Each structure stands twice: as C-alpha cells, then as structure tokens.
Amino acid sequence: MSVQIRPTAAATSSSRLAVADCDIHPAVRAETDLDPWLSQRWRDHRTTFNAGRRIGMQAGPAYPKSQPNASRRDAQPPEGGRQGSSLSFMQIQHLDPNNVKLGILNPLGSGQGMSNPDLSAAICHATNEWQLAEWTGKDRRLKASVVVPYEDAAASAAEIRLWAGHPDFVQVLVLSRTAEPLGNRRYWPIYEAAAEANLPVAVHAFGYGGSPITSTGWPSHYIEEMTGHAQSSQAGLTSLVIEGVFERFPDLRMIMVEAGFAWAPSLMWRLDKAWKTLRAETPHLKLSPSEYIRRQVWWTTQPMEEPDPREHLLDTIGWIGWDRLLFATDYPHWDFDDPAHVLPLKISEAQRQQFLIGNAQAVYGMVA
Amino acid sequence: MSVQIRPTAAATSSSRLAVADCDIHPAVRAETDLDPWLSQRWRDHRTTFNAGRRIGMQAGPAYPKSQPNASRRDAQPPEGGRQGSSLSFMQIQHLDPNNVKLGILNPLGSGQGMSNPDLSAAICHATNEWQLAEWTGKDRRLKASVVVPYEDAAASAAEIRLWAGHPDFVQVLVLSRTAEPLGNRRYWPIYEAAAEANLPVAVHAFGYGGSPITSTGWPSHYIEEMTGHAQSSQAGLTSLVIEGVFERFPDLRMIMVEAGFAWAPSLMWRLDKAWKTLRAETPHLKLSPSEYIRRQVWWTTQPMEEPDPREHLLDTIGWIGWDRLLFATDYPHWDFDDPAHVLPLKISEAQRQQFLIGNAQAVYGMVA
Numbered sequence: 001m002s003v004q005i006r007p008t009a010a011a012t013s014s015s016r017l018a019v020a021d022c023d024i025h026p027a028v029r030a031e032t033d034l035d036p037w038l039s040q041r042w043r044d045h046r047t048t049f050n051a052g053r054r055i056g057m058q059a060g061p062a063y064p065k066s067q068p069n070a071s072r073r074d075a076q077p078p079e080g081g082r083q084g085s086s087l088s089f090m091q092i093q094h095l096d097p098n099n100v101k102l103g104i105l106n107p108l109g110s111g112q113g114m115s116n117p118d119l120s121a122a123i124c125h126a127t128n129e130w131q132l133a134e135w136t137g138k139d140r141r142l143k144a145s146v147v148v149p150y151e152d153a154a155a156s157a158a159e160i161r162l163w164a165g166h167p168d169f170v171q172v173l174v175l176s177r178t179a180e181p182l183g184n185r186r187y188w189p190i191y192e193a194a195a196e197a198n199l200p201v202a203v204h205a206f207g208y209g210g211s212p213i214t215s216t217g218w219p220s221h222y223i224e225e226m227t228g229h230a231q232s233s234q235a236g237l238t239s240l241v242i243e244g245v246f247e248r249f250p251d252l253r254m255i256m257v258e259a260g261f262a263w264a265p266s267l268m269w270r271l272d273k274a275w276k277t278l279r280a281e282t283p284h285l286k287l288s289p290s291e292y293i294r295r296q297v298w299w300t301t302q303p304m305e306e307p308d309p310r311e312h313l314l315d316t317i318g319w320i321g322w323d324r325l326l327f328a329t330d331y332p333h334w335d336f337d338d339p340a341h342v343l344p345l346k347i348s349e350a351q352r353q354q355f356l357i358g359n360a361q362a363v364y365g366m367v368a
Numbered sequence: 369m370s371v372q373i374r375p376t377a378a379a380t381s382s383s384r385l386a387v388a389d390c391d392i393h394p395a396v397r398a399e400t401d402l403d404p405w406l407s408q409r410w411r412d413h414r415t416t417f418n419a420g421r422r423i424g425m426q427a428g429p430a431y432p433k434s435q436p437n438a439s440r441r442d443a444q445p446p447e448g449g450r451q452g453s454s455l456s457f458m459q460i461q462h463l464d465p466n467n468v469k470l471g472i473l474n475p476l477g478s479g480q481g482m483s484n485p486d487l488s489a490a491i492c493h494a495t496n497e498w499q500l501a502e503w504t505g506k507d508r509r510l511k512a513s514v515v516v517p518y519e520d521a522a523a524s525a526a527e528i529r530l531w532a533g534h535p536d537f538v539q540v541l542v543l544s545r546t547a548e549p550l551g552n553r554r555y556w557p558i559y560e561a562a563a564e565a566n567l568p569v570a571v572h573a574f575g576y577g578g579s580p581i582t583s584t585g586w587p588s589h590y591i592e593e594m595t596g597h598a599q600s601s602q603a604g605l606t607s608l609v610i611e612g613v614f615e616r617f618p619d620l621r622m623i624m625v626e627a628g629f630a631w632a633p634s635l636m637w638r639l640d641k642a643w644k645t646l647r648a649e650t651p652h653l654k655l656s657p658s659e660y661i662r663r664q665v666w667w668t669t670q671p672m673e674e675p676d677p678r679e680h681l682l683d684t685i686g687w688i689g690w691d692r693l694l695f696a697t698d699y700p701h702w703d704f705d706d707p708a709h710v711l712p713l714k715i716s717e718a719q720r721q722q723f724l725i726g727n728a729q730a731v732y733g734m735v736a
Contacts, residue, residue: 180585181592213583214603215596217548220611221649224549226642227606227635228583231599235582238595243588262634265680267595269673270628274594277703281589305637307687312633315683319675335645 017353019339020102020360021094022300023204023257023328024142026135027084027107036133037126042119075332083332087138094331095141098339102360103142104328105131106173106204106257110147113175113207120149125159128169136168143364145173145202151209153186157193164197170364171200175207176229176259182236183243191249200253200298200363203236205229233259234267237293241271244284246292253363254297258330261299262307265319268293294321298363300328301355302337314345326363327356385721387707388470388728389462390668391572391625391696392510394503395452395475404501405494410487443700451700455506462699463509466707470728471510472696473499474541474572474625478515481543481575488517493527496537504536511732513541513570519577521554525561532565538732539568543575544597544627550604551611559617568621568666568731571604573597601627602635605661609639612652614660621731622665626698629667630675633687636661662689666731668696669723670705682713694731695724 028034035043075093077086084090095103107130111123124147131144146163148156156172163169172194180186182203194201206229212218213228233256240246240254271289279285287295299320307313317325329336339356347355361367396402403411439451443461447454463471475498479491492515499512514531516524524540531537540562548554550571562569574597580586581596601624608614608622639657647653655663667688675681685693697704707724715723729735 176584178584181582181587182584184588209584211583211585212579214549214607215579215581215583215600216544216546216550216577216603216607217579219549219603219607220552223639223642223646223649224603224606224610226646227638228603230634230638231602232583234599235584235587235592235596238592239582239584239587242592260634260638262637263631265675266598266628266630266634266673266684269630269675270595270598270671271591273671273674273703274591278591278594281591303638303641305634306641307633307637312683312687315680316634319680335641 016099016340018099018101018357019327020104020357021098021100021329021331021339022104022255022326022360023302024090024094024103024105024331025084025108025333026087026090026105026131027082028130029081029085033134034123034126034130037129038122042122045119070333072332072334072336087135090331091139094329095139098329100141101357102364102366103139104170104202104360104364105135105142105144106202107131107145107147108204108206112147112150112173113178113209114149117149117152117155121152121155121159124149125162128159128163132168143170144168145171146199147173148190150174150187150190151179153189157189160190160193160197160199164193164199169199170366171202171255172197173202173204176203176205176233176236177207177209177211177213178236179209181239181243183239183241183245185243188245188248191245191252195249195252198251198365200255202255202257203233204257205233205259229259230263234263237267237297238271238289241289241292242275242282242285244282246296247285247287250296252296255300255326255363256297257300257328258302260303260305261301261320261325262305262313262316264293264299265316294324298324298326298359300326301342302328302330303335304337304342310345314347322351322354323359323362325355326360384467384708386467386469386725387695388472388725389466389468389697389699389707390472390623390694390728391670392458392462392471392473392699393452393476393701394455394458394473394499395450395477396498397449397453401502402491402494402498405497406490410490413487438701440700440702440704455503458699459507462697463507466697469509469725470732470734471507472538472570472728472732473503473510473512474570475499475513475515476572476574480515480518480541481546481577482517485517485520485523489520489523489527492517493530496527496531500536511538512536513539514567515541516558518542518555518558519547521557525557528558528561528565528567532561532567537567538734539570539623540565541570541572544571544573544601544604545575545577545579545581546604547577549607549611551607551609551613553611556613556616559613559620563617563620566619566733568623570623570625571601572625573601573627597627598631602631605635605665606639606657609657609660610650610653612650614664615653615655618664620664623668623694623731624665625668625696626670628671628673629669629688629693630673630681630684632661632667633684662692666692666694666727668694669710670696670698671703672705672710678713682715690719690722691727691730693723694728
C-alpha cells in the first residue's frame with residue numbers, strides 16, 4: 001500500500017466504523033528529542049558512551065541485532081525522520097482515514113530492559129514526558145502508556161505512582177522478554193502499583209532479557225524469532241498465572257500485545273490439564289488457570305492470525321470471548337492490520353463494534 | 369485409578385477397539401540391565417563416575433532436578449522394580465486389557481543428550497540391544513525406537529544405519545530440548561539416515577540442552593515446565609520448517625510426541641503469516657510452512673488437551689487432519705490417557721478406528 005491511495009480511504013472515513021487502535025508506535029525524530037527531560041548527566045552519558053535511545057534495544061547473539069526494518073516504507077514522513085515520528089503525518093495517513101477515535105501509544109526502544117538501571121529509568125521517564133508534550137497534548141485521540149524500567153521494579157512502581165490519575169496515561173507498558181519470567185516476585189511491585197492506579201498492564205512482545213527466544217538456543221532466521229514471540233508470551237502468561245499474580249491482584253487487568261491470540265485456547269487447555277494433576281504444587285491458586293486468564297487478560301489482534309478457511313478464527317475468538325479482543329494496527333510497522341479488512345467474517349454489527357472499539361473503551365475505563 | 373479395577377477392563381477387552389499405543393516407556397530394572405551390551409570400559413566408568421543410566425537426565429538449575437515422580441503408583445510391578453520395568457506386568461495392566469495391537473517403545477533416560485558423546489553413544493546402543501532382547505523379542509506387539517545420541521549426529525546416523533531394515537525398529541527417537549534448535553544443520557545427518565532407512569523421526573518432549581524452558585529464564589514451578597514443553601516443541605518444529613529440513617528431505621516423516629497438538633493450528637497460521645511477508649529470507653523454502661507440516665508431520669495425542677466444551681477439539685483436529693493423530697497413553701506415566709475415554713466426541717467409527725490404530729499403521733508402514 002502507498003501514501004497515494006490513502007486520500008481515497010479518507011474520503012470514506014465518515015462512513016467507517018470508529019476504531020480504537022491499541023498499538024501505535026510513536027518514535028523520536030532524533031536522539032536529542034528527549035533532551036528536555038534528561039538531566040545533564042544523561043545527555044553527557046549519551047555523548048560519551050553512545051548510549052543513546054537505540055542502545056535500549058540490547059542484542060543477543062542473533063536477534064534483534066540483524067532484524068529487518070520493522071516499519072512500512074510508505075510511513076516515512078514527507079518532512080523526513082523515522083516512521084512514526086511525525087504526528088501530522090500519522091494523522092493524515094492513519095488516524096483520520098481509519099477513523100481512529102482512541103489510539104494507544106506504545107513507545108518501543110524507550111530504555112526498557114537496559115543494563116544500566118539508572119539510565120533505563122531516566123530514558124523511560126523522559127519518554128513519558130515526551131508522550132504528553134509531543135503527542136497526547138496535541139491530539140486528544142491519543143493516550144499514553146507509562147513506560148517503566150521493568151527490571152527495576154521499585155523504580156517502575158515510582159514512575160507509575162508519579163502518573164497515577166493523569167488522564168492522558170491509560171496503561172503501563174512492559175515487554176515480554178524480561179530477565180526472568182514475568183510472574184516472578186521481583187516484578188510484583190509493578191503489578192501492585194498498576195492495580196492501585198487502576199491501570200492495565202500491557203505486555204508487548206519483544207525486548208531482550210538475556211535468554212534465547214527458544215528453549216534450545218538461538219534460531220538462524222528472523223521468521224523463527226517472529227514466530228517465537230508467541231511462545232515467549234505463552235511462557236510469560238503461564239508464569240503470571242502459576243506464580244499467583246492474578247490471585248494476588250484480582251483487579252489487575254493484563255493486555256497481551258502483538259503476540260497473536262490464537263494460541264490462547266490451547267495454552268489454557270494445557271494449563272488447566274497440568275494444574276488439575278499438579279495443583280498440590282500451587283496451593284496459592286484458588287481458581288483454574290483459564291479462570292484467571294478469562295477474568296483478567298485481554299488480547300490485541302495484531303498480528304491477526306489468518307487461518308484458511310478463516311472461519312476457524314470464529315471458533316478461536318468464541319473461546320477467548322468477543323469481549324476480550326482489542327483491535328490494533330501496529331502502525332507504522334510493516335505487519336499493519338487494516339481495520340477495513342481485518343475481520344472478513346460473518347459477525348454481527350454489535351460484535352464488530354465491540355471488537356473495533358467497545359472492548360478497548362471498557363478495558364481502559366473510557367466512556368463510549 | 370488402581371490396579372484392582374483393571375481386571376474389569378480386561379474382561380471387556382475383546383469387545384474393545386484395537387489400539388496402537390505410540391508412546392510406551394519401558395524402563396530398566398537396575399542400572400546393570402544394560403551391562404550385557406556395554407563394554408568393560410563403560411561398566412567401569414559407571415562405577416567410577418556414578419555415570420549410570422540416570423545421569424543421562426542432565427539437570428538445569430531448576431528442572432528436571434526437582435521434577436515429581438512421573439509414573440503412576442499403580443504401575444509398580446508386584447515383583448518390585450521401577451514402573452515400566454516389567455513386561456509381564458505391562459501385559460497384564462495395559463497391553464491386554466486395552467487391546468493394544470501395536471505398542472511403540474520410547475525408552476527415556478537412555479543416554480540421549482549426555483555431555484560425554486562416547487558414553488551417550490554407548491548407552492544408546494545398549495538400550496537398542498536391550499529393547500530387542502527384553503521387549504520386542506518377547507512380545508510381538510511391541511516395536512522399538514532407534515535411540516540415538518542426537519548431539520553427535522554422525523554417531524546417530526551410524527546407529528540408525530546399523531538397524532535400518534530390522535523389522536523390530538519402526539522409528540528413530542530424539543528429544544525436543546536439544547542443544548541447538550532441531551532444524552539446525554548439525555542434526556541433518558540424523559534426518560538423512562532416517563529418511564534413507566524409511567524410519568519416521570519421533571521428537572519426544574523433554575531432554576535438556578542447556579537453555580531454560582522459557583525465553584525469559586527458569587520458571588519456579590513444575591507446572592510451568594510441563595506447560596513449557598509445548599512451547600519448546602513449537603520452537604523445534606518452527607526450526608525444522610524454516611531451516612528447510614522438510615524441503616531437503618521430502619520423504620521424511622516426523623512425529624511430535626507428548627507435547628500436545630492443539631497448538632498446531634495457531635502455530636501454522638502464525639508461521640504462514642510471517643513467511644508470506646518475510647519469505648525473501650528463506651528462498652530455500654518452496655512451500656508455505658503449513659504445507660510442509662501437513663505433508664510430513666504427525667502428532668501423538670497424549671497429553672490430550674481437554675477444552676470445555678470438548679467439541680472445540682473437533683475443530684482443532686479437523687484443521688490438523690484426522691489422518692495425522694496417533695493415539696498414545698504415555699504408560700506408565702501419571703498423565704496416562706485411557707483409550708476407552710480419551711475421545712468422548714461424536715465422531716464416526718471410521719474416524720475412531722483411524723485415530724486409535726489406522727493412522728499409526730500408516731505412518732509406520734504396517735499392514736492393517
């Protein structure tokens with residue numbers, strides 16, 4: 001798809017259903033964009049150590065070092081700069097023509113998971129200030145994520161409490177590939193602070209905590225890495241359930257982002273079966289794994305699985321629940337799902353409305 | 369379930385459908401059982417280094433060091449010894465009452481994946497001799513797996529060629545948690561020898577190649593480890609497809625054992641979607657990932673996922689293909705699936721027969 005065809009879409013936008021896009025990736029134009037919110041120490045640090053924003057993407061032996069450019073070529077702003085770095089172009093290319101009424105910002109490469117915990121916290125905080133100044137303050141359709149330095153849970157909790165109650169922040173953002181499984185107690189202060197602030201925690205695929213993406217070492221191809229995010233997220237969700245995060249924080253809402261959702265039923269079936277036999281190991285769990293997941297987990301749809309025939313998606317969604325799916329595009333990345341074509345299934349208008357915007361308004365506590 | 373109720377089952381066995389059990393775990397009674405086929409060097413080695421059979425189960429920081437006893441208490445032979453170590457008791461408790469016409473032996477803890485490659489090869493070879501002498505030679509319903517020291521592909525290929533054409537060996541056995549992803553070229557001599565010998569390769573869950581079961585480190589609970597075998601097998605199958613094993617060996621048949629199968633559709637959907645966009649990375653692949661998998665992969669059913677409502681299994685099986693599922697019990701392990709109750713679904717008698725025995729006869733090239 002190209003920029004040129006977009007005006008056609010824009011012309012019909014008024015007749016299109018309103019959409020909540022739960023995964024938009026804004027980018028800085030330059031490393032120095034965050035400087036207004038970075039102390040002199042960190043500005044100097046960047047110069048001295050080349051520890052600029054992109055160094056937050058720590059590389060393992062294979063990936064993400066050699067990953068392809070993840071962004072659509074046609075998303076390059078005409079005024080220059082990286083894809084996703086221009087609000088005005090995002091409005092023209094995506095928000096207006098696709099009738100996006102609510103757009104959730106998930107800034108990646110924002111210092112999360114960096115080895116230096118102070119640097120990680122500084123860049124995350126600056127990113128949060130930058131979201132307000134450059135995005136949500138300029139377009140009321142957009143809402144921000146509290147980006148947290150998740151390997152330092154105390155610093156993360158402090159960042160969450162700093163923004164709690166601010167109307168522009170609607171969720172907490174962590175990545176899936178943490179240093180230890182997501183349910184481990186070292187991360188609980190994040191969940192505690194999020195639950196207190198009544199903010200859902202979004203677990204976005206990617207990140208890098210030191211372990212290879214498979215349990216048998218590093219794959220050779222990026223396709224394997226991409227596919228592996230689903231397994232990584234399965235392991236993270238398993239950990240959250242079995243460690244008792246949902247039991248301990250019964251009001252916590254978790255959103256699994258950009259790792260697919262069609263694996264959810266088989267994971268729940270397997271977890272329930274193992275738990276039935278082995279529940280003596282986890283007396284802290286009062287419900288079955290699938291009961292916790294159905295109670296507290298939502299799923300974004302991008303990348304949407306594409307079975308052939310597509311009707312299999314209906315079975316899958318039926319099991320997960322129509323109230324649990326959140327539409328997302330991943331703009332400006334290359335696996336963008338177009339809201340006009342994402343769900344070519346025979347479903348009711350009510351289901352489509354729920355899927356495209358209603359569920360997002362519910363999980364983010366917004367008035368329809 | 370207890371031993372006492374088994375005679376009731378036995379009484380009705382003649383009216384039960386014949387079954388192929390594609391995952392039976394025979395065990396040695398004592399470390400010295402393999403001695404007839406071990407050279408003096410390895411018998412001495414065992415004494416000196418305590419490098420007996422069980423040391424083949426290498427432990428990571430968490431698991432399998434502290435895994436529970438995997439065997440049913442009621443499978444303890446009355447004459448003593450480990451569960452699965454008595455042929456006569458296996459006949460009385462399982463083969464006869466469940467009308468097993470074909471039983472595939474998968475000896476675990478048989479030297480596979482051991483650090484010392486010569487010791488690994490010696491124990492694997494002795495295990496193969498032992499299967500003939502103690503099991504398949506004494507009960508014609510049983511068939512053996514060529515157990516190979518998979519981290520040494522050349523030695524594995526030699527072991528496969530040694531037994532090629534022997535009527536008692538019907539497959540090659542590897543484990544899922546290898547040192548590198550299963551499709552990597554270091555393992556190709558195994559697939560080449562298996563294809564030459566017209567033997568399917570069974571990938572049984574478990575093993576330990578050095579990496580944690582999740583891409584975010586070690587979990588805290590055995591339930592997470594058990595659930596993780598499914599993700600590990602997803603990664604292994606992904607690697608086999610993307611590295612081009614099925615393209616290179618188009619006649620090779622692979623059987624995924626004891627990792628479930630309900631995850632297969634969502635994995636294929638995700639792989640196909642990633643491959644459509646990223647296929648420039650893998651010009652060696654001529655077909656889509658799901659086409660290779662549908663052409664060359666079979667699945668054992670144990671542990672059978674148990675969705676609620678169970679009819680969801682029908683959708684899942686329909687997508688995988690009724691001709692691709694192989695019934696298995698995992699005898700004598702605790703998550704044993706009883707053939708009389710394993711598929712309480714409304715299916716045709718032809719489908720049930722295919723599932724319980726027909727598919728196994730086909731994949732193992734046996735006359736019905």
